[in-house]
Amino acid sequence: MVRLDTVHYPLPNRCLKPTLKNLQQLLAAATVLDQRGPTNLTITALTLDSRQAGPGTVFFALRGTATDGHQFIAKAVEQGAAVVVCEELPAELNPATSYVQVADSAEAMAWMAAEFYGHPSKKMQLVGITGTNGKTTCATMLHKLFRELGYHCGLLSTVQNQIDEQVIPSTHTTPDAIRLNELLADMLRAGCTHVFMEVSSHAVVQHRVTGLHFTGGVFTNLSHDHLDYHGTFDNYLKAKKKFFDDLPKSAFALSNADDKRGAVMQQNVKGRREQYSLRGHGEFRARLLENAVHGLHLELEGREVQFRLIGVFNAYNLLAIYGTAVLLGEDPTEVLTVLSGLTSAPGRFEPVVSGKARITGIVDYAHTPDALENVLQTLADIRQPSQQIITVVGCGGNRDGAKRPEMARLAAVLSERAVLTSDNPRFEDPNDILAQMQTGVPVTALGKVLTIADRREAIKTAVALAQPGDIVLVAGKGHETYQEIKGVKNDFDDKQVLTEMFELLGK
Ligand SMILES: CC(=O)N[C@H]1[C@@H](OP(=O)(O)OP(=O)(O)OC[C@H]2O[C@@H](n3ccc(=O)[nH]c3=O)[C@H](O)[C@@H]2O)O[C@H](CO)[C@@H](O)[C@@H]1O[C@H](C)C(=O)N[C@@H](C)C(=O)N[C@H](CCC(=O)O)C(=O)O
Numbered sequence: 001m002v003r004l005d006t007v008h009y010p011l012p013n014r015c016l017k018p019t020l021k022n023l024q025q026l027l028a029a030a031t032v033l034d035q036r037g038p039t040n041l042t043i044t045a046l047t048l049d050s051r052q053a054g055p056g057t058v059f060f061a062l063r064g065t066a067t068d069g070h071q072f073i074a075k076a077v078e079q080g081a082a083v084v085v086c087e088e089l090p091a092e093l094n095p096a097t098s099y100v101q102v103a104d105s106a107e108a109m110a111w112m113a114a115e116f117y118g119h120p121s122k123k124m125q126l127v128g129i130t131g132t133n134g135k136t137t138c139a140t141m142l143h144k145l146f147r148e149l150g151y152h153c154g155l156l157s158t159v160q161n162q163i164d165e166q167v168i169p170s171t172h173t174t175p176d177a178i179r180l181n182e183l184l185a186d187m188l189r190a191g192c193t194h195v196f197m198e199v200s201s202h203a204v205v206q207h208r209v210t211g212l213h214f215t216g217g218v219f220t221n222l223s224h225d226h227l228d229y230h231g232t233f234d235n236y237l238k239a240k241k242k243f244f245d246d247l248p249k250s251a252f253a254l255s256n257a258d259d260k261r262g263a264v265m266q267q268n269v270k271g272r273r274e275q276y277s278l279r280g281h282g283e284f285r286a287r288l289l290e291n292a293v294h295g296l297h298l299e300l301e302g303r304e305v306q307f308r309l310i311g312v313f314n315a316y317n318l319l320a321i322y323g324t325a326v327l328l329g330e331d332p333t334e335v336l337t338v339l340s341g342l343t344s345a346p347g348r349f350e351p352v353v354s355g356k357a358r359i360t361g362i363v364d365y366a367h368t369p370d371a372l373e374n375v376l377q378t379l380a381d382i383r384q385p386s387q388q389i390i391t392v393v394g395c396g397g398n399r400d401g402a403k404r405p406e407m408a409r410l411a412a413v414l415s416e417r418a419v420l421t422s423d424n425p426r427f428e429d430p431n432d433i434l435a436q437m438q439t440g441v442p443v444t445a446l447g448k449v450l451t452i453a454d455r456r457e458a459i460k461t462a463v464a465l466a467q468p469g470d471i472v473l474v475a476g477k478g479h480e481t482y483q484e485i486k487g488v489k490n491d492f493d494d495k496q497v498l499t500e501m502f503e504l505l506g507k
């Protein structure tokens with residue numbers, strides 16, 4: 001049940017200020033330690049890449065993870081950069097270039113980028129979603145929901161960025177601060193009142209979201225991930241928490257009360273604390289009535305609502321989405337009505353149901369052992385005893401080889417039948433990858449497993465094996481629309497191939 005006196009976050013004034021292009025104005029946004037050369041300059045662009053530097057541009061020398069951007073200062077100057085922002089001034093200064101020394105170039109870049117683009121985030125309702133899983137699903141579905149509710153809105157996600165229905169390819173879960181502010185300014189110019197974005201832990205550490213004004217933040221959950229980058233789980237948690245800590249007082253900080261880290265995330269935050277739960281905690285609560293292959297049935301707001309999404313983790317995503325929409329001032333009943341009709345994010349536990357045989361196809365991005373186990377466990381929880389699970393899965397080439405036997409083991413053990421196949425073999429021989437996968441299949445499960453290198457044939461075989469009512473899981477590629485072989489990205493869409501096979505085989 002949800003409290004009725006929910007706070008409403010009023011729509012800010014959306015009048016777009018002209019973009020600031022004078023260096024002095026940009027510098028006022030940062031903390032400058034030292035400065036050489038003129039500051040009364042007209043700035044036409046900002047860049048963090050020396051290769052993009054040119055007359056009129058400010059080049060930011062960032063201390064990167066692989067290389068130190070300071071080594072590219074000379075290159076940027078040679079290309080005509082008007083200004084260099086750096087943490088260490090070069091020994092030799094070019095008289096035609098202005099130099100600005102700051103304590104942290106990435107942080108200065110974020111504040112200056114926000115200023116350069118006229119602080120678009122202050123003129124819209126910006127909601128950031130963080131957590132190990134569920135970011136794409138929540139951000140994408142919030143975008144769909146608010147479109148259905150009649151708003152112009154933006155989306156920044158791993159799968160794609162969007163301005164209303166216009167798709168802008170995405171390179172990162174959260175882009176760098178310059179691109180991010182540029183995209184937000186474009187969204188504002190297109191009339192967007194709401195923007196939903198994923199906030200990755202990398203983005204927090206690298207100051208990609210510093211200087212943004214969030215209306216709210218959402219925390220989904222936290223599990224072991226990205227330790228290659230953060231080093232320890234504690235650092236990973238700190239990165240997520242910093243996003244919540246930096247939220248302004250006016251923002252809501254909506255957290256999953258049932259996650260082990262849900263409460264920690266909210267400790268000492270300035271923003272208003274809100275929680276969602278399936279276990280009776282916080283403001284936004286639901287009760288799970290049914291978790292079946294055809295969708296979730298929840299009691300929410302004292303109402304029983306049927307949703308099209310599958311799996312308990314999606315009940316959490318739905319609560320996060322619902323809570324966010326209500327905190328943004330939307331009518332709870334209207335939100336539930338629209339939400340109940342929405343489908344998942346592309347390639348995130350996306351169902352493709354066959355017409356005749358009512359076979360449930362599931363296309364999911366699971367491409368790690370953890371994710372595959374999670375998906376197969378979810379399917380095991382919701383299926384009827386008569387429903388078989390047939391899994392199609394492969395492992396990428398020229399990437400972590402250690403996961404190959406484990407992915408095959410999980411598919412073999414947690415499904416009735418498994419078809420091992422290719423998933424972006426890149427420059428490796430697909431048969432070598434498959435041979436490594438096969439080593440993980442327990443002897444007792446060998447009879448359940450087929451190996452077919454051609455992914456189309458593998459999907460066809462899985463569909464042919466399926467009996468009416470069965471479940472065919474096609475794992476690994478999700479929203480991807482290509483199969484990468486020897487440097488060429490060939491068109492391939494699991495969802496489309498699955499649909500074709502249902503038709504071709506009359507299922
Ligand atoms: C590990 C990581 O996060 N890297 C990001 C980081 O790059 P970096 O620090 O490694 O850059 P670098 O290659 O060491 O170069 C250092 C600096 O020199 C500059 N440079 C470099 C070469 C040159 O000729 N001239 C030049 O000026 C670079 O622009 C950079 O500023 O900063 C760059 C600019 O913002 C990012 O594009 C880059 O993302 C790389 C491509 C990446 O793959 N990042 C992933 C890990 C990532 O960020 N993922 C998260 C999602 C994670 C998840 O939840 O799944 C994301 O938000 O996308």
Ligand SMILES: Nc1ncnc2c1ncn2[C@@H]1O[C@H](COP(=O)(O)OP(=O)(O)OP(=O)(O)O)[C@@H](O)[C@H]1O
Binds near residue numbers: 198371
């Ligand atoms: N709330 C959740 N809890 C646990 N697992 C989830 C949750 N939401 C989605 N998943 C599972 O994790 C996968 C990734 O989901 P999603 O893309 O929404 O997460 P993400 O945080 O954006 O991760 P990534 O950045 O890797 O895409 C889904 O395909 C699904 O199998």
